[in-house]
Amino acid sequence: MNSREDLKTTPVDPRFPTQNQTQHCWTRYNEWALCLKKNDDDEDVCKSARSYAKSLCPGSWIEKWDGERDEGNFSGVQK
Template sequence: MDGINNAPGKITDLMKTTPAHPSFNTMNQAPHCWQRYNEWVVCLKQTSGDEEKCQPMRGLARGICPDDWVEKWDEERPKGIFMGVQYPEMPRPWVKKDAHH
């Protein structure tokens, strides 16, 4: 086992926990998780879907979010039912584009 633990590029070198954020200093980390996941989607939008460039942000989201949340959001995004940042742009029939307030 020591050979694995001391090998360069070992799994624990690749995994990082998301840094603390002063806006989310309470015990409930759900808002921080939501923010990190949406920051990853924004990165995808800004890089035309370059997942390699956005991998660090994906890792931060995965480091704080429960796996089942990430899987759920990953499934919702292509269906256009994810309530966060949209990429690729998906139709959202509940949003009225011509509505004036």
């Protein structure tokens, strides 16, 4: 996985104009999960999507959602 030094801020997304970025975080995480699903879990192909999610979301949320995906009980995009 990327180190914190490799993270880049996600591009401006007009779907999320407010200061509260919770929905933006959720959407970016699910875009990453969807990328993995469409690309046979190829982490390299989906590296930028993961970076965008990590730049927006608290680390504890990413860890929680990663664990839920591994356990098969994530409420977003399924494996």
